[in-house]
Amino acid sequence: MAFKNDLILRAARGEKVERVPVWLMRQAGRILPEYRAIRERLSGFRELVMTPELAAEVTIQPVDILGVDAAIIFSDILVVPEAMGLPYEMVESRGPIFPKTIENDKDIAALLGAEAAHELEYVYEAIRVTKKSLDGRVPLIGFAGAPWTIFAYMIEGQGSKTFSKAKRFLYTEPEKSKQILNKITDATIAYLKGQVAAGADMLQIFDSWASILSPEQYHEFSSVYIERICDELNHMVPLTVFAKGAFSARVPFSKMKCDVIGLDWTMDAVESRKIIGPGKTLQGNLDPCALYQNKNGIELEVKKMLDSFGAQRYIANLGHGLYPDTDRFMVKAFVDAVKEYKV
Amino acid sequence: MAFKNDLILRAARGEKVERVPVWLMRQAGRILPEYRAIRERLSGFRELVMTPELAAEVTIQPVDILGVDAAIIFSDILVVPEAMGLPYEMVESRGPIFPKTIENDKDIAALLGAEAAHELEYVYEAIRVTKKSLDGRVPLIGFAGAPWTIFAYMIEGQGSKTFSKAKRFLYTEPEKSKQILNKITDATIAYLKGQVAAGADMLQIFDSWASILSPEQYHEFSSVYIERICDELNHMVPLTVFAKGAFSARVPFSKMKCDVIGLDWTMDAVESRKIIGPGKTLQGNLDPCALYQNKNGIELEVKKMLDSFGAQRYIANLGHGLYPDTDRFMVKAFVDAVKEYKV
Numbered sequence: 001m002a003f004k005n006d007l008i009l010r011a012a013r014g015e016k017v018e019r020v021p022v023w024l025m026r027q028a029g030r031i032l033p034e035y036r037a038i039r040e041r042l043s044g045f046r047e048l049v050m051t052p053e054l055a056a057e058v059t060i061q062p063v064d065i066l067g068v069d070a071a072i073i074f075s076d077i078l079v080v081p082e083a084m085g086l087p088y089e090m091v092e093s094r095g096p097i098f099p100k101t102i103e104n105d106k107d108i109a110a111l112l113g114a115e116a117a118h119e120l121e122y123v124y125e126a127i128r129v130t131k132k133s134l135d136g137r138v139p140l141i142g143f144a145g146a147p148w149t150i151f152a153y154m155i156e157g158q159g160s161k162t163f164s165k166a167k168r169f170l171y172t173e174p175e176k177s178k179q180i181l182n183k184i185t186d187a188t189i190a191y192l193k194g195q196v197a198a199g200a201d202m203l204q205i206f207d208s209w210a211s212i213l214s215p216e217q218y219h220e221f222s223s224v225y226i227e228r229i230c231d232e233l234n235h236m237v238p239l240t241v242f243a244k245g246a247f248s249a250r251v252p253f254s255k256m257k258c259d260v261i262g263l264d265w266t267m268d269a270v271e272s273r274k275i276i277g278p279g280k281t282l283q284g285n286l287d288p289c290a291l292y293q294n295k296n297g298i299e300l301e302v303k304k305m306l307d308s309f310g311a312q313r314y315i316a317n318l319g320h321g322l323y324p325d326t327d328r329f330m331v332k333a334f335v336d337a338v339k340e341y342k343v
Numbered sequence: 344m345a346f347k348n349d350l351i352l353r354a355a356r357g358e359k360v361e362r363v364p365v366w367l368m369r370q371a372g373r374i375l376p377e378y379r380a381i382r383e384r385l386s387g388f389r390e391l392v393m394t395p396e397l398a399a400e401v402t403i404q405p406v407d408i409l410g411v412d413a414a415i416i417f418s419d420i421l422v423v424p425e426a427m428g429l430p431y432e433m434v435e436s437r438g439p440i441f442p443k444t445i446e447n448d449k450d451i452a453a454l455l456g457a458e459a460a461h462e463l464e465y466v467y468e469a470i471r472v473t474k475k476s477l478d479g480r481v482p483l484i485g486f487a488g489a490p491w492t493i494f495a496y497m498i499e500g501q502g503s504k505t506f507s508k509a510k511r512f513l514y515t516e517p518e519k520s521k522q523i524l525n526k527i528t529d530a531t532i533a534y535l536k537g538q539v540a541a542g543a544d545m546l547q548i549f550d551s552w553a554s555i556l557s558p559e560q561y562h563e564f565s566s567v568y569i570e571r572i573c574d575e576l577n578h579m580v581p582l583t584v585f586a587k588g589a590f591s592a593r594v595p596f597s598k599m600k601c602d603v604i605g606l607d608w609t610m611d612a613v614e615s616r617k618i619i620g621p622g623k624t625l626q627g628n629l630d631p632c633a634l635y636q637n638k639n640g641i642e643l644e645v646k647k648m649l650d651s652f653g654a655q656r657y658i659a660n661l662g663h664g665l666y667p668d669t670d671r672f673m674v675k676a677f678v679d680a681v682k683e684y685k686v
């Protein structure tokens with residue numbers, strides 16, 4: 001397919017770009033009144049995720065309203081554990097809750113692996129509808145959680161500052177942990193391939209809870225599974241790995257078959273480039289709180305960020321998802337400032 | 344004063360030790376039934392903190408029961424904002440809440456600076472009572488929060504995953520932020536000197552929310568204030584700086600007038616020693632979740648940790664406070680394993 005704007009794909013592949021591509025994690029969501037208008041008509045977040053036409057509509061909103069260089073399919077990383085057999089509820093102002101978690105061997109045996117991907121037809125359909133509506137304006141990003149992050153929710157049963165229940169399981173049941181992680185990895189590979197088959201032009205793996213593991217544990221219980229995903233996908237479309245807070249993971253990621261490495265704002269651009277080398281595109285990394293400033297402040301931050309990352313082998317983004325109380329005009333100021341930067 | 348056991352002071356000063364000293368952050372607290380017995384008789388956490396005889400009693404419990412090489416005064420970092428004029432409440436299973444936060448210039452002007460230290464007589468008295476009861480068995484550690492962490496609570500009004508209200512203030516009101524940080528620093532210096540005057544043999548600064556700032560922001564809004572504290576205290580007693588998650592801060596800390604640098608489990612021992620150099624003692628860094636293992640597992644972890652840190656210029660500890668659901672016998676196993684390690 002010919003894109004009207006394929007900047008992000010070229011940047012991801014390391015091809016020369018005439019300006020820096022930009023999008024934002026959580027660009028579709030509460031910051032847009034157009035999103036809130038749709039969301040308010042529905043029973044909840046899950047209805048939106050599971051209704052392809054509506055998911056497609058909110059996916060495209062930031063392309064129209066903010067002028068970003070990519071859409072990312074509106075969904076949630078927790079659709080995978082649900083498809084594997086552990087449904088979740090999204091509780092307002094509290095986050096996800098799993099009424100059932102993994103307690104014993106029978107629970108592990110009951111989890112679906114690669115077959116779970118068949119349960120996610122509604123996501124593939126949302127991708128197909130979005131692709132049709134986008135009509136080549138910008139590429140569409142698909143995504144999944146990293147196996148460790150999904151595991152953490154499946155064992156913990158909810159969000160947590162420390163995920164100490166999930167980590168207790170790693171320490172006390174390392175072999176069972178690996179069984180579960182392998183099943184999640186199988187499901188994730190099949191799911192990401194399904195997203196590509198449906199039309200996703202690029203993929204991102206989110207390891208949201210990377211920061212709470214030691215480097216050694218991260219290797220043993222996260223990196224190796226991400227690596228298997230990278231190997232299996234084998235550059236079929238550009239692939240981004242984003243492990244929030246895992247500063248030590250930059251070294252192993254630099255050796256994987258991924259194309260882009262996402263960084264948060266605690267990771268310095270120049271230092272990260274040195275650690276990662278020239279072979280990967282970097283993505284990130286503005287602090288979402290920087291968008292609480294006025295337009296002038298945001299423009300200064302963007303300039304500083306682009307000066308330090310450089311315009312090639314780089315995709316501008318935040319270092320975390322947009323916070324819901326961000327002024328949408330300041331989000332637009334961020335996007336515009338990247339677009340106006342002279343390469 | 345002559346100590347029966349001054350291992351931790353010698354390790355902090357870089358003197359040779361015949362075995363590795365050990366204590367645990369949050370060693371006094373819920374993991375001990377003896378603590379819970381006292382706590383249950385009281386109206387709440389604050390009554391315990393503000394009653395010197397009881398604070399002293401729970402401070403000494405882990406010395407008796409766990410055999411640690413130091414006591415740390417039972418208190419809370421939030422006594423400082425309270426003394427400055429912002430009282431807090433400790434709400435069960437939710438954490439601290441400040442009914443009043445800083446909203447305007449009048450609120451900033453009303454905050455006490457160095458004079459706040461006079462409001463903390465109950466802590467000094469707890470230190471005096473503890474010192475008397477300890478009778479030189481082990482040294483007593485005093486502590487305070489780092490100015491940035493205290494600021495974060497004062498503006499946010501409660502705990503938070505992102506502290507986005509506090510960070511919004513940094514971004515939108517940098518000069519007012521510095522006014523507040525300077526007042527907190529003045530209060531903290533006077534408070535720490537007061538603790539030493541009362542008998543504290545060593546001090547620790549906790550920067551619990553260090554990890555959410557970029558390296559540049561951390562320098563501007565945290566490091567410089569910690570450095571001022573280090574300069575003012577000027578090695579009057581050994582001083583530890585512990586900034587959880589702030590992997591970039593190891594470089595600036597290595598140049599400050601502190602004696603010990605605390606590390607969490609995401610920071611590799613060998614890499615940290617290389618970054619920090621030979622001039623500081625390192626403290627840490629076992630993952631508190633590692634204590635969910637059995638005795639044998641804990642012994643293996645301790646051996647691995649001590650092998651990689653080495654026995655000199657090192658104080659064994661966790662990389663974060665003990666989690667309240669930890670089995671006290673496994674805490675004891677941790678302490679014993681350090682003590683049995685052959686130097």
